[in-house]
Amino acid sequence: MPEKSALKGLAEADRYYQDYGLRARELKKQGKKIIGYLCAFTPAEVITAAGFVPVRIKGDVNEPITKADTEMETIICPLVRSCFDMALKGHYEYLDGLVVPHACDSICRTYDIWKYNLKLPYAHFINMPHGTDDASLAFYQDVLNTFRTSLGKFAGKEISNQALAEAIKLHNQNRAKVKELYELRKASPPLVSGEELTKVLIAVMSLPVEESIKMLGEVIAEMKERGVSAQKQARIMVIGAQVDDIAFIKLIEDSGAWVVADDLCPGAREFLSSVDVTADPVVGLADRYLRKIKCGRTYREMKGNYEEYLEDRFGHMGRMIDDFGVDGVVLYIYKYCDPYGFEVPQIKSYIEAKGTPVLYLEDEYSMSTIGRLRTRIQAFLELLGSK
Amino acid sequence: MTEEKKPEERKKRRTATEAASRIGPMVKAMVGEVMQAKEEKKPIAYSFICCCYDEIIRAMDIVPHWVENYAGICGAKRDAQRFLERAEAENFSRSLCTYALCGLGFDAWREELGEMPPESPWGGQVKPDVMLGSGQMLCDPRNKWFQAAQHYMPDVPVYDVGLPWPSYESDYDYREVQEYYVSYIVEELKGLVKFLEKHTDRKMDWENLSELVDLTDKTWNLIWETYELRQAVPSPMGTGDAMNTMVPIVFMMGTQQAYDFFQDLNKELKEKIAKKEGEVPDEKYRLLWGGGLPAWFALSDFNYFNSKGAVFPVETTYRMIEATYNFDIDLSKISDPLEHIAWRWVKFWTYWHDRARKRPGSHPDVERLIKYIEDYKIDGIVMHEAFSCRSWHPGLIWQLNLLKKVYRDIPSLVLESDIVDISSYNEADTRARIDAFIDPLEAVKR
Numbered sequence A: 001m002p003e004k005s006a007l008k009g010l011a012e013a014d015r016y017y018q019d020y021g022l023r024a025r026e027l028k029k030q031g032k033k034i035i036g037y038l039c040a041f042t043p044a045e046v047i048t049a050a051g052f053v054p055v056r057i058k059g060d061v062n063e064p065i066t067k068a069d070t071e072m073e074t075i076i077c078p079l080v081r082s083c084f085d086m087a088l089k090g091h092y093e094y095l096d097g098l099v100v101p102h103a104c105d106s107i108c109r110t111y112d113i114w115k116y117n118l119k120l121p122y123a124h125f126i127n128m129p130h131g132t133d134d135a136s137l138a139f140y141q142d143v144l145n146t147f148r149t150s151l152g153k154f155a156g157k158e159i160s161n162q163a164l165a166e167a168i169k170l171h172n173q174n175r176a177k178v179k180e181l182y183e184l185r186k187a188s189p190p191l192v193s194g195e196e197l198t199k200v201l202i203a204v205m206s207l208p209v210e211e212s213i214k215m216l217g218e219v220i221a222e223m224k225e226r227g228v229s230a231q232k233q234a235r236i237m238v239i240g241a242q243v244d245d246i247a248f249i250k251l252i253e254d255s256g257a258w259v260v261a262d263d264l265c266p267g268a269r270e271f272l273s274s275v276d277v278t279a280d281p282v283v284g285l286a287d288r289y290l291r292k293i294k295c296g297r298t299y300r301e302m303k304g305n306y307e308e309y310l311e312d313r314f315g316h317m318g319r320m321i322d323d324f325g326v327d328g329v330v331l332y333i334y335k336y337c338d339p340y341g342f343e344v345p346q347i348k349s350y351i352e353a354k355g356t357p358v359l360y361l362e363d364e365y366s367m368s369t370i371g372r373l374r375t376r377i378q379a380f381l382e383l384l385g386s387k
Numbered sequence B: 001m002t003e004e005k006k007p008e009e010r011k012k013r014r015t016a017t018e019a020a021s022r023i024g025p026m027v028k029a030m031v032g033e034v035m036q037a038k039e040e041k042k043p044i045a046y047s048f049i050c051c052c053y054d055e056i057i058r059a060m061d062i063v064p065h066w067v068e069n070y071a072g073i074c075g076a077k078r079d080a081q082r083f084l085e086r087a088e089a090e091n092f093s094r095s096l097c098t099y100a101l102c103g104l105g106f107d108a109w110r111e112e113l114g115e116m117p118p119e120s121p122w123g124g125q126v127k128p129d130v131m132l133g134s135g136q137m138l139c140d141p142r143n144k145w146f147q148a149a150q151h152y153m154p155d156v157p158v159y160d161v162g163l164p165w166p167s168y169e170s171d172y173d174y175r176e177v178q179e180y181y182v183s184y185i186v187e188e189l190k191g192l193v194k195f196l197e198k199h200t201d202r203k204m205d206w207e208n209l210s211e212l213v214d215l216t217d218k219t220w221n222l223i224w225e226t227y228e229l230r231q232a233v234p235s236p237m238g239t240g241d242a243m244n245t246m247v248p249i250v251f252m253m254g255t256q257q258a259y260d261f262f263q264d265l266n267k268e269l270k271e272k273i274a275k276k277e278g279e280v281p282d283e284k285y286r287l288l289w290g291g292g293l294p295a296w297f298a299l300s301d302f303n304y305f306n307s308k309g310a311v312f313p314v315e316t317t318y319r320m321i322e323a324t325y326n327f328d329i330d331l332s333k334i335s336d337p338l339e340h341i342a343w344r345w346v347k348f349w350t351y352w353h354d355r356a357r358k359r360p361g362s363h364p365d366v367e368r369l370i371k372y373i374e375d376y377k378i379d380g381i382v383m384h385e386a387f388s389c390r391s392w393h394p395g396l397i398w399q400l401n402l403l404k405k406v407y408r409d410i411p412s413l414v415l416e417s418d419i420v421d422i423s424s425y426n427e428a429d430t431r432a433r434i435d436a437f438i439d440p441l442e443a444v445k446r
């Protein structure tokens, strides 16, 4: 078997999607250290700068959760439970370390469960604040420096400003590529399907950043060359938390619509904003993760009146609806997800007020529950069609 | 429109102490005071327990309305379902914190009617002037709930206090980071004072704040000493009562009333101990309530435990204090009141770290269980997993597993239901599980 995939572009992405972690396992054999992390809020730049390969831990909607329950309560978000279940079942046996950011309760309150069960040589919790005011930003810079020192200790050498700046540059390039890929969704019909794009972004979560940049470049070229796809009855945007499987996106597309936009991670939430180049690289990093990524886990202070506040929190969704010609929005939220669960009425009314219909679905992150959503999606698409 | 339901018949729990039996009327009076304050146009703040701002709002003469308390009252009165259903109709998932759902359902309904929903428990929950959330490593609803409530009250401003504490890590000690945690919290508290001054007609009385901060230290120490009295055999007071005496701890901190209450309780417990008067006449098993918020609608389950000769001399829940003189710094030397509050907070949350370092593979949460098991001569552990709260309930099973690994096997029971949502509860099943737990306990005792 060749060490590195001989496939190119989409075929390569498909392979890394189907066999998640494949490349990390190969690199591990070559002596590289692999650091697993949860959530888009882990600053992967720091891991790259330390000379490690960051791999985002994902779940599997096809795999029933059987092992996790002996250590982790069933009241935790099913995505996190699935990730943990996969880890307990050995799917991440190649990890040398684990990094967990303060994302939501389901993630931060289970850090110890992860740490004590996986018993990896390295574990670190990044205590990111919720607020975005200046004091929170300053605190977060301190927190990032603590992480940087800690990971540097594990690496056996300090993480220099230069290494960090270099890593930031690479991760920004990666994001720029994803942005380019998103541009292809704007065409009607889109040049890349939602299913393909999701697959690519999931593959990206498991690759060293340089390899990801290369693969994305190939995918973009291929998609451009392939040209026009078939017309479908509607253009859909999906909003939700971590959707790390194609199943749900495929369900929508199989029902007769294109998924052309999203506010998901992996997806627009984490890839469409980059890190500013700053003299102290930690300053730029802190700013991006705390202020630029708009996620329900972060609390944004109200400035101006309530309408302006909603615009500040959800304006990016509204703009995407316009830019990508979205006909309808599916708000796809997992049961037990606190950051997004509390936002449903606000997001729904914000988008509906702009004239775009919204379908709100609650799900449990498993193939069997996803299947049950089919009729509701079909009915929603019919409604859009009749408009 | 949410369908109105008749509250089901509620069984009142018998208390062991006279002090605990006084709590019901105290809570009712507290809710009444908020209604009164509203009429007098005093500023009212929606508030959460355990957010560091007790003394601040007291010193500024701002009236707190404790939202978790109000939802708990609805739960205890078995009259929460209609508010939960209302929240669900608003598209809030039923899997979210049911305190929050109850409160949001209530607010949505009240704002729609322009008056209190019909037959609101104890007069209802008033519309506040400000809402004080917090961002901490504890609970997402603390920064999501009030933000969501603005959907119904867009004119009510929110302040979110950043209140982190250092996690327990193997590669560094919390002392290496504590300074910047404290600086941050101080800045956030300063911001809170500014916010309150801007949005209410009140000014901070710094001298008063310093006094209240000292009073709080004194109260913490008194509570700690009072609760430690429960180590006596037989134990004079159980967790059932502590679910009442939590009221002055979390809703009245920084008031003379809280201090006086614990003085009375302290005296009462000493008298009971002198007379060897236990929570039950014939104490057979001593249990630790090792985690989880209680099912407020089913507090009489504590009496059921009692009927089997089981008592709860100690609990981790709502024991949100430590003796400040046991901290590794002298708090009394920190004269700036905001800094004082911040240090107290950080020291509280890292209190068990040092003990954990001494036992290989251990963890602060588990050390706390071990200490209580030993000090209170515990035979078994009971926990409650409330499905809707991902703050206090994740990690309970893991703690039990780790306890077994680093310490010893000890009989344990994890009950499952909720804090407010009674549809999650089955009395017959719960009691059958309690029965099945008591038997092996008998074997271990012998």
Ligand code: SF4
Pocket: A077, A078, A079, A080, A103, A104, A105, A106, A107, A241, A242, A297, A334, A336, A337, A338, A339, A340
């Ligand atoms: S889906 Fe929600 S609850 Fe789950 S990890 Fe993401 S933000 Fe947290």
Ligand code: SF4
Pocket: B068, B097, B098, B099, B100, B138, B139, B140, B141, B142, B293, B388, B389, B390, B391, B392, B419
């Ligand atoms: S999630 Fe838990 S801690 Fe937070 S408000 Fe609800 S019950 Fe309280």
